[in-house]
Amino acid sequence: MSRYLITSAIPYVNGVKHLGNLVGSMLPADVYARFRRAQGHEVMYLCGTDDHGTPVEIASQKEGTPTAEFVKHWHAFQANIYKNFGLSFDHFGSSSNPQNHALTQHLARKLMENNLLEVRTEEMLYSEADKRFLPDRYVEGTCPHCAYDKARGDQCENCGRVLDPTDLLTPRSAISGSTALELRKTSHLYFKQSQLVPTLQAWIDKQTHWPDMSRGIAKKWLQEGLQDRGITRDIQWGVPVPKDIADHFNAPDLANKVFYVWFDAPIAYIAAAEELANLNGETPQGDIPLSPTPKSWWMPDEPQLTSSPSEPSPSGGENGISQERAAQRTSSYVSSADSRKDILHPEGDGTSVTYTQFMGKDNVYFHTMSFPATLFGSGENWKQVTTLKSFSWLTYYGGKFSTSQGVGIFTDAALRLNPLSTEDSPLLLEEGAPHPLPNWADYWRYYLMARAPENDDSAFTWEDFAQTVNKDLANVLGNFINRTLQLTHKNFGDTIPAQPTWGVAEEALVGKLTTLIASYTAHMGAMEFRKSQEKLREIWTLGNEYLAEQEPWKVIKEDKERAATILSVAIHLIPLFARLASPFIPESSKLIAALTSSEDKALPKEGKIKEALQNLQNKTFTLPTGVLFPQLSDDIIARCKVEFKAPPDSAKSP
Numbered sequence: 001m002s003r004y005l006i007t008s009a010i011p012y013v014n015g016v017k018h019l020g021n022l023v024g025s026m027l028p029a030d031v032y033a034r035f036r037r038a039q040g041h042e043v044m045y046l047c048g049t050d051d052h053g054t055p056v057e058i059a060s061q062k063e064g065t066p067t068a069e070f071v072k073h074w075h076a077f078q079a080n081i082y083k084n085f086g087l088s089f090d091h092f093g094s095s096s097n098p099q100n101h102a103l104t105q106h107l108a109r110k111l112m113e114n115n116l117l118e119v120r121t122e123e124m125l126y127s128e129a130d131k132r133f134l135p136d137r138y139v140e141g142t143c144p145h146c147a148y149d150k151a152r153g154d155q156c157e158n159c160g161r162v163l164d165p166t167d168l169l170t171p172r173s174a175i176s177g178s179t180a181l182e183l184r185k186t187s188h189l190y191f192k193q194s195q196l197v198p199t200l201q202a203w204i205d206k207q208t209h210w211p212d213m214s215r216g217i218a219k220k221w222l223q224e225g226l227q228d229r230g231i232t233r234d235i236q237w238g239v240p241v242p243k244d245i246a247d248h249f250n251a252p253d254l255a256n257k258v259f260y261v262w263f264d265a266p267i268a269y270i271a272a273a274e275e276l277a278n279l280n281g282e283t284p285q286g287d288i289p290l291s292p293t294p295k296s297w298w299m300p301d302e303p304q305l306t307s308s309p310s311e312p313s314p315s316g317g318e319n320g321i322s323q324e325r326a327a328q329r330t331s332s333y334v335s336s337a338d339s340r341k342d343i344l345h346p347e348g349d350g351t352s353v354t355y356t357q358f359m360g361k362d363n364v365y366f367h368t369m370s371f372p373a374t375l376f377g378s379g380e381n382w383k384q385v386t387t388l389k390s391f392s393w394l395t396y397y398g399g400k401f402s403t404s405q406g407v408g409i410f411t412d413a414a415l416r417l418n419p420l421s422t423e424d425s426p427l428l429l430e431e432g433a434p435h436p437l438p439n440w441a442d443y444w445r446y447y448l449m450a451r452a453p454e455n456d457d458s459a460f461t462w463e464d465f466a467q468t469v470n471k472d473l474a475n476v477l478g479n480f481i482n483r484t485l486q487l488t489h490k491n492f493g494d495t496i497p498a499q500p501t502w503g504v505a506e507e508a509l510v511g512k513l514t515t516l517i518a519s520y521t522a523h524m525g526a527m528e529f530r531k532s533q534e535k536l537r538e539i540w541t542l543g544n545e546y547l548a549e550q551e552p553w554k555v556i557k558e559d560k561e562r563a564a565t566i567l568s569v570a571i572h573l574i575p576l577f578a579r580l581a582s583p584f585i586p587e588s589s590k591l592i593a594a595l596t597s598s599e600d601k602a603l604p605k606e607g608k609i610k611e612a613l614q615n616l617q618n619k620t621f622t623l624p625t626g627v628l629f630p631q632l633s634d635d636i637i638a639r640c641k642v643e644f645k646a647p648p649d650s651a652k653s654p
């Protein structure tokens with residue numbers, strides 16, 4: 001058993017996220033977490049909301065709600081949506097909780113002790129109209145790199161560049177719109193991360209197993225030169241700079257400032273584990289504000305790995321690494337890593353931790369540079385990321401999904417969509433109303449993972465959504481299950497028949513399944529989700545092919561024993577398909593497995609496939625009470641296109 005620490009980028013707490021946010025980090029992280037759990041590994045999957053920062057303060061002020069109350073509301077709102085999407089966080093934390101405050105202040109102190117902080121007096125934009133300094137998003141203006149005119153003071157949404165407010169051309173206040181801004185002096189804490197460049201460079205150089213996108217972005221940052229960064233802000237909402245740090249620098253006004261949101265946000269991953277531990281009654285011991293269980297994940301008692309237990313990409317090529325190289329790298333700390341199987345199923349000693357982060361490509365900087373720099377700079381033995389899986393963008397018919405512009409599909413609306421609605425009933429259910437399809441979220445999960453923007457951008461279209469789920473879930477998987485169970489029920493009642501004529505066809509089926517499952521497992525392990533889903537589809541198709549070739553509906557007329565064997569084997573495929581599908585469509589998998597009295601949730605191990613096709617003989621099964629995967633009709637899709645403002649002339653998928 002190995003230990004997998006998994007995090008997905010923490011979303012800003014304010015507002016509802018769109019499907020692009022979901023598929024760009026949380027959903028693939030969940031698929032991966034479920035896969036590793038199903039393999040029998042120990043998993044800690046953490047996420048939470050990013051509660052601090054100027055957008056939150058601005059939004060709560062505009063609404064006239066105290067910021068803490070505003071944050072609580074949206075945290076609960078988002079947590080509920082993710083629960084309904086089946087996201088299986090071990091804990092969904094909140095960066096404004098005391099655990100994150102304590103950890104952030106602790107790490108800042110460590111940086112100070114290691115002489116990596118300094119106070120700099122700088123000129124900042126001050127708004128006379130607003131009577132305050134304007135950090136980050138309190139300033140908007142034109143991007144100096146791409147001329148986008150709605151760029152924010154911290155980052156340009158259009159070209160992705162990280163900005164300082166003073167970089168913006170024609171800056172204006174985001175609060176009042178005033179352009180009467182002037183530069184005034186203010187003191188801030190700076191993190192001298194440029195001093196950590198050699199450490200970061202050496203560390204990044206060793207991450208040859210990272211996907212190209214993640215590694216490329218990290219290298220670009222190092223080439224461009226890593227600047228020291230201000231890590232405090234002139235706002236009220238955030239983790240306060242502790243008085244001892246202000247005293248150390250003899251700069252009392254620092255105690256009126258808070259840490260920059262990007263300093264404390266990634267630390268919230270660690271804090272989420274601590275929140276969970278505190279809920280379980282654990283308390284921190286020693287100098288670090290971390291209880292024993294989170295400590296075993298975030299400061300595991302293991303040597304600092306010079307490399308990582310990555311897995312070879314089964315597809316090879318640019319994104320992959322050769323088996324030999326992977327074995328060489330792995331052999332330094334996994335003594336039995338002399339075969340492909342061991343690399344694919346690292347059987348750790350239960351103490352070493354593999355840490356994988358999932359995020360959109362715009363967040364890679366913070367996770368390859370500033371967060372690792374914080375952890376390295378502390379001088380403490382914090383777990384650094386093992387593999388960083390980054391994603392491009394999901395587009396809406398080729399255009400941008402945008403929270404600020406209201407373009408695309410939002411996560412709450414996606415869940416409230418009722419595909420069974422008629423002309424007389426609303427397309428969107430009331431908030432909180434039960435959904436008529438218990439596995440509706442799986443339609444989204446399945447489709448979004450089929451189009452996960454793993455390399456290039458990927459387009460969402462309603463036509464493609466309908467085509468994909470109708471074909472794969474309804475026609476391939478749903479039909480196979482229904483056909484098999486109905487035919488067996490009609491001829492043999494409610495008992496899964498025995499298999500007196502197991503033979504050549506069945507052995508051939510076991511062979512094909514073994515090959516495809518190995519491929520599926522390898523792609524999943526390498527986080528090549530689209531490829532693993534293709535293999536899953538091929539595995540499902542084997543069921544229909546087996547029935548079409550063996551024709552039990554004909555055989556039954558002459559050879560009842562043979563027909564019983566065929567249908568029994570086919571029924572055994574059903575829970576096997578469900579187990580393999582469970583990372584993608586967990587709720588459906590539960591419903592499907594329940595039809596066949598199967599209780600096994602683990603992924604089938606190599607060499608155990610034959611057993612999986614035989615171990616339910618003489619047990620009972622039940623028929624589905626309704627259609628497992630109702631099709632999305634043309635009419636529903638036409639209505640969705642109107643409701644969600646699909647671009648005109650988009651009848652054909654791009």
Ligand SMILES: [Zn+2]
Pocket residue numbers: 143144145146147148151156157158159160161
């Ligand atoms: Zn730009």
